Amino acid sequence: MKALADAQDKMRSDGLPEQAIDVFTAFYHQLEGGASGLIPEAEVEPLTDVASIASLDYDEDTLRRAAAETVVIKLNGGLGTTMGMQQAKSLLPIKHRLSFLDLIVDQVTHVRQTLGVDLPLLFMNSFRTRDDTLAALARYPKLAVGDLPLDFLQNREPRLRADTLEPVEWPADPSLEWCPPGHADLYTALDASGVLDQLIEAGYRYASISNADNLGAVPDPAMMAWFAETGAPYAAEVCRRTPADVKGGHLVVRRSDGRLILRETAQIAPEDRKAAADLTVHRYFHTNNLWFDLHALRAELDKAEGVLDLPLIRNQKKVDPTDSSSPDCIQIESAMGAAISVFEGATAIEVDRARFLPVKTTDDLMLLRSDVYDVGPDYQLRARVDDVPSVELDKRFFGAIGEFDRRVQFPVSLVYASSLTVRGDWSFGESVIVRGDVVLEDEGRPRHVASGTVLSGI
Structure with missing residues (x-):
């Protein structure tokens, strides 16, 4: 003992x-x-x-x-x-x-x-x-x-x-x-x-x-x-x-x-x-x-x-x-x-x-910071859509909060998105709009989505 x-x-x-x-x-x-x-x-x-x-x-x-x-x-x-x-x-x-x-x-x-x-x-x-x-x-x-x-x-x-x-x-x-x-x-x-x-x-x-x-x-x-x-x-x-x-x-x-x-x-x-x-x-x-x-x-x-x-x-x-x-x-x-x-x-x-809106990863954080959620007069977060889109960010580049904040400038619009999947070293300017199912593939080098870009998927 x-x-x-x-x-x-x-x-x-x-x-x-x-x-x-x-x-x-x-x-x-x-x-x-x-x-x-x-x-x-x-x-x-x-x-x-x-x-x-x-x-x-x-x-x-x-x-x-x-x-x-x-x-x-x-x-x-x-x-x-x-x-x-x-x-x-x-x-x-x-x-x-x-x-x-x-x-x-x-x-x-x-x-x-x-x-x-x-x-x-x-x-x-x-x-x-x-x-x-x-x-x-x-x-x-x-x-x-x-x-x-x-x-x-x-x-x-x-x-x-x-x-x-x-x-x-x-x-x-x-x-x-x-x-x-x-x-x-x-x-x-x-x-x-x-x-x-x-x-x-x-x-x-x-x-x-x-x-x-x-x-x-x-x-x-x-x-x-x-x-x-x-x-x-x-x-x-x-x-x-x-x-x-x-x-x-x-x-x-x-x-x-x-x-x-x-x-x-x-x-x-x-x-x-x-x-x-x-x-x-x-x-x-x-x-x-x-x-x-x-x-x-x-x-x-x-x-x-x-x-x-x-x-x-x-x-x-x-x-x-x-x-x-x-x-x-x-x-x-x-x-x-x-x-x-x-x-x-x-x-x-x-x-x-x-x-049940836990934030365990930067995927969750991106959703809550986007226009999918609003803060009401009672300070409760409410989804503006019936089907909340899914977000999957490449953990190598977005997993840490410092890297995430450096790569993603808000506001990002996901209210018309079904899903966003990011593979590789991407960054986002302000007021990017995502529509449908969008996949950004790893191109082996840093890529940037310019401010105001509309990303349209399926």
Whole structure:
């Protein structure tokens, strides 16, 4: 057990709370015992009979009562490393020089002003995003509600050597010795920071949780009223799956007790992949937008002595992703949405695709910055077309945000496009218009689309 003790000591030396160490220890024992985290197809049934957001209709008093008891929490730990960023992804400008962060603040402010409620907004930051985020939020001196903080801190844990399960040592870059514990750390971080009890003491009952890079997950009073009306301890927002969604997590029903559980891609055995990808059977994917009753979470954490019984996700990768010769390591993770299995009576609601607009790549960013999306008076992004075009940019030249910004001058019009595929070293001037299905092929040398050009495809 020396390897575990070394990992625990490393976390204590870093100042992490004992509750976070206890959670890590519980997952370590799962890992040590050979747990794979797999959820076999034979042990689950598909999710059916899901309520729909389309049927929600409440009067203003009902909306106001629910909003007055709700807190909005945004997960803001990501650095946007897949786009070559070294700061919080939420600081990226999206529309009219407004960043994710600006739009989120404006969305919450709109609900406050419309209903006359104190709707708190909190961010779960990581060690790497906290300073930049709080500096950006300083522009909004009236954002904080009462004595509530604007953020709380996500924990971190040691990465483990795949061969020995000892904590990784990497003197060349000590930051690579650490990893985030997955979004399920939300529950631990809320509790260990004291924020959970602070919210309850301030009179709040419900929490709406979503990723900061998903601008579709607006604070919707109708959703707040729906969740309050259900009396459920926990709820997940789901969307209809398409072929593009088969790699995402989806909700299923556990045969042994009828509870809803989340099955991530990493938890599907190779022999079950075909069945799991069948859209006629497993019809809904998890948007990573969820809701929970703060009192119910308090009760479950007390019952579990601070360590919720969540399934392990064993994430194996290289210590240094840029060095293929570096050792294999394991990141112990768990999904935030997996907590749905903990709460008896948890439920789900089918939402419109508009509530799922994550920005994971510069392909997504190009769409949101184009004229396909407008910002409404409620600061919600809405598509101007029924069928949003697909964008596929050559990652060699557009994958990093710096290269993307250098090569693409906005506005770019995609509202008449069906798809845009760019292969090779291209750049775009201002006011380029794309119509139909356009493919720009790699010509082996830099090419430029002049300002005002109309690109017409099939």
